Amino acid sequence: MARCNSPTAMLIDLPPLIMTGFPIVPKLPSEFAKCNGCTFSWSRVQLEACGTLELSERTKNVDYNEVSKSFVYTPTLDDIGCHLKFCAVSGQAEGCIETISKVEVTSGPGSCPFEKRHKYTSNLTENGVFRIMSYNILAEMYLNRDYLTEFQYCPRYAVELAYRTPLLLKEILGYNNDILCLQEVGRELFRDDLLPSLEAFDFEGHYREKGGGTAEGTAIFFRKSKFRYLGQHDILIIDHLETDAGCVDILQKTYSNGNFKEAFKRNFQTVQVSLPQLFLMDLQEMLYCFGSLVVRASAPEARGRGFNPRPSHTKRLTKMALAAASLDA
Structure with missing residues (x-):
């Protein structure tokens, strides 16, 4: 059984492009992903443009709207223009590791031939x-x-x-x-x-x-x-x-x-x-x-x-x- 380190020392990556109608997969640290009993959540947040202010500063004291509890999430039209927050909680560690997308959700390419x-x-x-x-x-x-x-x-x-x-x-x-x-x-x-x-x-x-x-x-x-x-x-x-x-x-x-x-x-x-x-x-x-x-x-x-x-x-x-x-x- 894998033993998890402190979640504060871990990072999660989200894709550099997020489109409605297409699934996104967070990249978890391998030592965290191997832990049993993980739970996940996705939330969206509308952030105002604040010039060159860092994303971490812009997300302080804002309200998040939870949209999913699955590991893989497919953004909807309601997510357009919003940033997504992903949170992973391990059953073997207190707290959680989380991240916020660096990009806003954009419209997908529409209907694809394979559909x-x-x-x-x-x-x-x-x-x-x-x-x-x-x-x-x-x-x-x-x-x-x-x-x-x-x-x-x-x-x-x-x-x-x-x-x-x-x-x-x-x-x-x-x-x-x-x-x-x-x-x-x-x-x-x-x-x-x-x-x-x-x-x-x-x-x-x-x-x-x-x-x-x-x-x-x-x-x-x-x-x-x-x-x-x-x-x-x-x-x-x-x-x-x-x-x-x-x-x-x-x-x-x-x-x-x-x-x-x-x-x-x-x-x-x-x-x-x-x-x-x-x-x-x-x-x-x-x-x-x-x-x-x-x-x-x-x-x-x-x-x-x-x-x-x-x-x-x-x-x-x-x-x-x-x-x-x-x-x-």
């Missing part, structure tokens, strides 16, 4: 059914590197992580998935935003970075009410190809082109295999009844991966076939 898709996933899945999603987060390191060549059509502010993070959270949560397979997940995004926010919605998450010191990787989240975590096996593809005898043919084809070989070795890829155990009481009862008939039956398997189709792939999708001579075969 139309949310209409098809408005409810959680029923018992015995689960929904799985694969999603490419697009790591910030690639946005910063390739912005001028790949993303000039997008306003600069819209590729900043401060803007993208609340949109990502709203989209991901709105699909009501039970398993999330995420790729190109930045290290800090997972640690500071995705993990704490999704944990607040009954998810457990695990992360694996690519090789070569790259600060992004894959993440798997699963809903704890449906799955139990048993273990994790991470595979660095380049190491697997070079050490597994069963991959000799693949390795030979991959390395037959010198330029491709060098590009492949630089592009570290991982396969993350998580082993959550599905709670299906009706299935367990069925297996018990049929006993010896299913002793040797193999368990069902679900695989998730990224999907990046090109216009030329349309026929393959509609015909469900791939020519043997295809480069994608």
Whole structure:
């Protein structure tokens, strides 16, 4: 059990951009976040402009209107123009740690395209059914590197992580998935935003970075009410190809082109295999009844991966076939 230090020595960070309709996640100190029995509250306050007066001075002797007791909060239209105060109280320490946003709540971008898709996933899945999603987060390191060549059509502010993070959270949560397979997940995004926010919605998450010191990787989240975590096996593809005898043919084809070989070795890829155990009481009862008939039956398997189709792939999708001579075969 974690032991908390005095709360007066801790700091909380709130996002530099707060928009109505999009969730915000406070960044708690790790030693505080590990304490059990934490309670949270959000309040709003209307502050008058006071020139260069520090925010701490402007917030003295003002009244706060409590708006939520959850860890993750989604601002409403009533919050526009106000600052938000977040307070966390640990069950193991007296008092609380709190902070006030440095920015006012602003209007969000309005209706997003993914909200139309949310209409098809408005409810959680029923018992015995689960929904799985694969999603490419697009790591910030690639946005910063390739912005001028790949993303000039997008306003600069819209590729900043401060803007993208609340949109990502709203989209991901709105699909009501039970398993999330995420790729190109930045290290800090997972640690500071995705993990704490999704944990607040009954998810457990695990992360694996690519090789070569790259600060992004894959993440798997699963809903704890449906799955139990048993273990994790991470595979660095380049190491697997070079050490597994069963991959000799693949390795030979991959390395037959010198330029491709060098590009492949630089592009570290991982396969993350998580082993959550599905709670299906009706299935367990069925297996018990049929006993010896299913002793040797193999368990069902679900695989998730990224999907990046090109216009030329349309026929393959509609015909469900791939020519043997295809480069994608």
